[in-house]
Amino acid sequence: MNNLVLSMAPKFRNLTGLVLRQDKPQLVDNVVETIANSCHDLEDLDLSKSFKLSDRSLYALAHGCQKLIKLNISGCSSFSDDALAYLSSYCRQLKVLNLCGCVKAASDKALKAIGYNCSQLQSLNLGWCEEVGDAGVTSLAYGCHDLRALDLCGCVLITDESVIALANNCQHLRSLDLYYCRNITDQAMYALAHIRVKNKNQMWDGVKTGDEDEDGLMSLNISQCTALTPPAVQALCDSFPALHTCPGRHSLIISGCLNLTSVRCACAFQAHHEVNTLTHHAY
Numbered sequence: 001m002n003n004l005v006l007s008m009a010p011k012f013r014n015l016t017g018l019v020l021r022q023d024k025p026q027l028v029d030n031v032v033e034t035i036a037n038s039c040h041d042l043e044d045l046d047l048s049k050s051f052k053l054s055d056r057s058l059y060a061l062a063h064g065c066q067k068l069i070k071l072n073i074s075g076c077s078s079f080s081d082d083a084l085a086y087l088s089s090y091c092r093q094l095k096v097l098n099l100c101g102c103v104k105a106a107s108d109k110a111l112k113a114i115g116y117n118c119s120q121l122q123s124l125n126l127g128w129c130e131e132v133g134d135a136g137v138t139s140l141a142y143g144c145h146d147l148r149a150l151d152l153c154g155c156v157l158i159t160d161e162s163v164i165a166l167a168n169n170c171q172h173l174r175s176l177d178l179y180y181c182r183n184i185t186d187q188a189m190y191a192l193a194h195i196r197v198k199n200k201n202q203m204w205d206g207v208k209t210g211d212e213d214e215d216g217l218m219s220l221n222i223s224q225c226t227a228l229t230p231p232a233v234q235a236l237c238d239s240f241p242a243l244h245t246c247p248g249r250h251s252l253i254i255s256g257c258l259n260l261t262s263v264r265c266a267c268a269f270q271a272h273h274e275v276n277t278l279t280h281h282a283y
Contacts, residue, residue: 001020001022001026001027001031002026002027002028002030002031005020005027005031005034005035006030006031006034009031009034009035009038009039010034010038012038012039013038013039013040013041014039014041015039015041015042016041016042016043016044017042017043017044017045018035018039018042018044018045018046019046020045020046020047020050021046021047021048021049021072022048022049022050023049025049025050025051025052026052027047027050027052027053028052028053029052029053029054029056029057029060032047032053032056032057032060032061033056033057033060033064035060035064035065036060036061036063036064036065037060037064038064039064039065040064040065040066040067041067042065042067042068043067043068043069043070044068044069044070045061045065045068045070045071045072046072047071047072047073047076048072048073048074048075048076048098049074049075049076050073050075050076051075051076051077051078052078053076053078053079054078054079055078055079055080055082055083057079058073058079058083058084058086058087059083059086059087061087061091062086062087062089062090062091063090065091066090066091066092066093067093068091068093068094069093069094069095069096070094070095070096070097071091071094071096071097071098072096072098073098073099073102073105074098074099074100074101074102074125074127075100075101075102076101076102076105077101077102077103077104078104079102079104079105080104080105081104081105081106081107081109081110082109083105084099084102084105084106084110084113084114085109085110085112085113085114088110088113088114088116088117088118089113089117091118092117092118092119092120093120094114094118094120094121095120095121095122095123096121096122096123096124097114097118097121097123097124097125098124098125099124099125099126099129100125100126100127100128100129100151101127101128101129102129103128103129103130103131104131106126106129106131106132106136107131107132107136108131108132108133108135108136108139109136110136111126111132111135111136111137111139111140112135112136112139114139114140114143114144115136115139115140115141115142115143115144116139116143118143118144119143119144119145119146120144120146121140121144121146121147122146122147122148122149122172123147123148123149123150124140124144124147124149124150124151125151126150126151126152126153126155127151127152127153127154127155127177128153128154128155129154129155130154130155130156130157131157132152132155132157132158133155133157133158134157134158134159134161134162134165137152137155137158137162137165137166138161138162138165141162141165141166141168141169141170142165142169144170145169145170145171145172146170146172147166147170147172147173148172148173148174148175149173149174149175149176150166150170150173150175150176150177151175151177152176152177152178152179152181153177153178153179153180153221154179154180154181155181156180156181156182156183157183158181158183158184159183159184160183160184160185160187160188160191163176163178163184163188163191163192164187164188164191167188167191167192167194167195168191168195171195171199173217174215174216174217174218174219175217175218175219175220176217176219176220176221177219177220177221178220178221178222178225179221179222179223179224179225179253180223180224180225181225182224182225182226182227183227184222184225184227184228185227185228186227186228186229186231186232189228189232189233189235189236190232190235190236192217192236192239192240193232193235193236193238193239193240196216196217196239196240197239199216215242216239216240216242217236217240217242217243218240218242218243218251219243219251220236220240220243220251220252220253221253222252222253222254222257222260223253223254223255223256223257224255224256224257225257226256226257226259228257228259228260229259229260230259230260230262230263233252233254233260233263234262234263234264237252237263237264237265237266238266241265241266243265244265244267245263245264245265246264246265246267249265249267252265
């Protein structure tokens with residue numbers, strides 16, 4: 001693969017998208033450097049599972065590919081947080097960033113830089129980045145107000161502080177993954193529910209314009225968040241009609257939380273009511 005990309009990259013200087021995802025890591029730094037030196041219009045780059053790459057690649061992309069909008073470096077476990085922070089200071093148009101498994105790069109230090117530099121960010125995957133804490137997530141919330149999707153799966157250090165910051169600052173958030181974030185409590189759920197009610201009231205008061213998206217959270221994974229209780233999660237579910245617990249439409253995922261089995265979405269309640277009504281009429 002390396003020789004092929006080295007020979008082809010200089011011939012495709014107008015390239016805007018490139019996928020170099022590998023099942024067996026082969027890609028090396030000088031290949032990414034050649035891409036960065038040749039393809040200055042690149043907007044979408046997938047380098048996932050490129051375990052052999054070092055910080056040299058991120059520094060090269062920072063200087064050569066400043067039009068990047070989508071970057072997938074998931075599984076690139078050798079990148080450092082210094083290099084990722086440096087990249088964010090040059091690639092300020094990033095909207096989609098996948099850092100899943102980047103255990104060294106995705107630190108609070110790097111997230112503070114991303115929050116400061118990448119205000120257009122809409123989707124961020126931090127799955128299993130175990131060094132991520134509240135300081136990093138709150139920086140993202142304060143700096144990336146247009147965030148739509150955030151995956152914090154396995155970020156075991158975060159607490160309610162992170163979720164409250166997201167609820168208060170990221171009004172467009174549609175998807176949130178908190179799988180195995182066991183420090184999350186009812187306070188975070190009530191914060192999300194409260195901000196939804198507040199936004200509805202503002203809409204009726206004419207504070208918001210008609211072109212704003214009113215759907216709110218459409219996907220939430222709180223599996224293994226065992227500190228949560230049914231009243232808090234039910235309040236959240238009631239506040240966001242797009243969150244479903246009914247079969248075939250699961251967008252509120254609560255697996256591993258045996259104490260939350262009583263939580264039901266609106267259509268589940270409606271279906272239960274219809275069954276009871278039919279049963280009553282049958283008699």
